[in-house]
Amino acid sequence: MDFEKLAARLFPKEYPALEWYEERYPLRALEKGAEVTRLAPSPTGFIHLGNLFVAIANERIAHESGGVLYLRIEDTDLKRKVDGAVEAVIAALKYFDIQFDEGAEIGGSDAYAPWYQRQRAEIYHAYVKELVRRGRAYPCFCTEEELAALREVQTANKEITGYYGKYAKWRDAREEEVYAALDAGKPYVIRLRSMGDPAHKFTFHDEIKGDVTVTENDQDVVILKSDGIPTYHFAHAVDDHLMRTTLVIRGEEWLASLPIHLELFDTLGFRRPKYGHNCSLMKMDGASKRKLSKRKDPELSLSFYRQEGYHPYAVKVYMLTLLNSDFEEWHLKFPEKPLTEFKFRISKMSKSGALFDLDKLNDISKTELSRLSAEEMLAFLKEWAMEFGTEEEKGYFADEGYLLKALTLCMGIGGKKRRKDFITAKQAMEELRYFFAAPARRDEYRVDGETRAAILSEFLSSYSAADDAQVWFAKVKEVASKLGFAAEMRDYKADLAAYKGSVSDVAEVLRIATTGRANTPDLWTIMQILGEECVVARIKAAI
RNA sequence: GGCCCGUUGGUCAAGCGGUUAAGACAUCACCCUUUCACGGUGGUAACAUGGGUUCGAUUCCCGUACGGGUCACCA
Numbered sequence: 029m030d031f032e033k034l035a036a037r038l039f040p041k042e043y044p045a046l047e048w049y050e051e052r053y054p055l056r057a058l059e060k061g062a063e064v065t066r067l068a069p070s071p072t073g074f075i076h077l078g079n080l081f082v083a084i085a086n087e088r089i090a091h092e093s094g095g096v097l098y099l100r101i102e103d104t105d106l107k108r109k110v111d112g113a114v115e116a117v118i119a120a121l122k123y124f125d126i127q128f129d130e131g132a133e134i135g136g137s138d139a140y141a142p143w144y145q146r147q148r149a150e151i152y153h154a155y156v157k158e159l160v161r162r163g164r165a166y167p168c169f170c171t172e173e174e175l176a177a178l179r180e181v182q183t184a185n186k187e188i189t190g191y192y193g194k195y196a197k198w199r200d201a202r203e204e205e206v207y208a209a210l211d212a213g214k215p216y217v218i219r220l221r222s223m224g225d226p227a228h229k230f231t232f233h234d235e236i237k238g239d240v241t242v243t244e245n246d247q248d249v250v251i252l253k254s255d256g257i258p259t260y261h262f263a264h265a266v267d268d269h270l271m272r273t274t275l276v277i278r279g280e281e282w283l284a285s286l287p288i289h290l291e292l293f294d295t296l297g298f299r300r301p302k303y304g305h306n307c308s309l310m311k312m313d314g315a316s317k318r319k320l321s322k323r324k325d326p327e328l329s330l331s332f333y334r335q336e337g338y339h340p341y342a343v344k345v346y347m348l349t350l351l352n353s354d355f356e357e358w359h360l361k362f363p364e365k366p367l368t369e370f371k372f373r374i375s376k377m378s379k380s381g382a383l384f385d386l387d388k389l390n391d392i393s394k395t396e397l398s399r400l401s402a403e404e405m406l407a408f409l410k411e412w413a414m415e416f417g418t419e420e421e422k423g424y425f426a427d428e429g430y431l432l433k434a435l436t437l438c439m440g441i442g443g444k445k446r447r448k449d450f451i452t453a454k455q456a457m458e459e460l461r462y463f464f465a466a467p468a469r470r471d472e473y474r475v476d477g478e479t480r481a482a483i484l485s486e487f488l489s490s491y492s493a494a495d496d497a498q499v500w501f502a503k504v505k506e507v508a509s510k511l512g513f514a515a516e517m518r519d520y521k522a523d524l525a526a527y528k529g530s531v532s533d534v535a536e537v538l539r540i541a542t543t544g545r546a547n548t549p550d551l552w553t554i555m556q557i558l559g560e561e562c563v564v565a566r567i568k569a570a571i
Numbered sequence: 572g573g574c575c576c577g578u579u580g581g582u583c584a585a586g587c588g589g590u591u592a593a594g595a596c597a598u599c600a601c602c603c604u605u606u607c608a609c610g611g612u613g614g615u616a617a618c619a620u621g622g623g624u625u626c627g628a629u630u631c632c633c634g635u636a637c638g639g640g641u642c643a644c645c646a
Binding site: 068069070072105107168170186187188189217237240243247250279282283305308318350357360378379382383384385388390394398440505534538545546551552 | 572573574575576577578582583584585594595596597604605606607608609610638639640641642643644645646
């Protein structure tokens, strides 16, 4: 077989010599030890927690080592492409504070562009042509049906499935056959002529998994699809080499195809990058664990967390606690320190998959939200409400001073005495509702209507917004004793039968009448914020 | 099914041949308290399993079980 002739036939176009690409995309001038990492999503428009998980690891390692994080778009599969997906992915990652240095739509250096694989077709062709010329790649005219039939036979014979060795029909096809097929205009793919020996196993050092045994690849994998676009495997090799990636951190689902990638790097004469295959985030599905899936877990998409109003910082903190086991302790010790000061290490990443724990995320969210200053909280709530809130909720921001007051005095935001009432912005807006709207009663009264009316009227008769907290509560106690409730909890507990209830029952009636709910922050404070007129009106309405 | 990876409380996890086997979340009890939230104190709860190696194995080796990943012209 005349490979030179075949290469010219397959790729009539003259491409620059491969050395030209090496010079066009030179080694990056970075400090020793600096890692170049990347995120390479395919534009399906869907990005979930698992993607963020990997993204944070890549970002931390690149930036902590003084390196670079870039964004490449793997749009080689037309079937999966969704319009506007790239923008959606970038927006989602930006929301969670993933800072790229360069890449698609990032606006940094374009020295290693283009960033979309579809725009890199010529580069791939130049390399494939060279491979054909060297006899290391060849055209294959098998149809999908033929390949499916082959798979069936192999499965029936309990052999390894795939296109390899004696099953690689076009691997050593005669020249006439190849040209006949070409002349007939048959569609074809280009395959790698693998030189691997499946009997040969070797140890590969993975940055996360440690030493793993891998078997040499002997599959003549497709490197160029019939539409002239490379498969992931080939694009990975060419792009990560030319973009000078030093460390590839990706999901462990890629570990199985590592032998292919290694052979590709080697036959192309590229220096292999380091690899770290991290475990996927898992989720309980009935009684068993399984990795997060785009299709099955829409509630795990990043947009879901935005809609719910989880604070991006909290999500990031949670991801980091899963990513590096000692992060949680560090963050507990230095809650004020910026996350970037934590010594993130790839070696501290877990080898086994972690189960996503919503309880834990919620706890972290409450804590982080309670640490926000009132102004930060206001800004956070506003941003969320303007995008996802109801019209009513948007209206809460008409008087920001009032909302700020409610947040500070009542919810204890930004103060010393912190409450942890809120998990999400969505929930916070619901909790804040009674500051703005007449209470829709959510919780039921426990005392009967008659007593209730008596309590409320009695309270109203002496209520004054000018009273301080002590005086106010003393008056509530008076109402209690007047109506047969214990003014002191101590007395009540000592002799349950002697009273109709305690002052807490009286307070509950007042609380529900003014806010609609049995559980709220300090009632006196709430009344101070609402103002006398409003309180009186609400209580009257309740009577 | 073949190949690869993993297995410490319900969950995330420290541990790297000798420990009363950390810590966090969840859970339970109590304290604080006009409710809730916060905070405090304490409790329940774990080395998958069988063999080795060793004076001694959670830790090292082998098998078994269980869980996960992967076997495309998808990434």
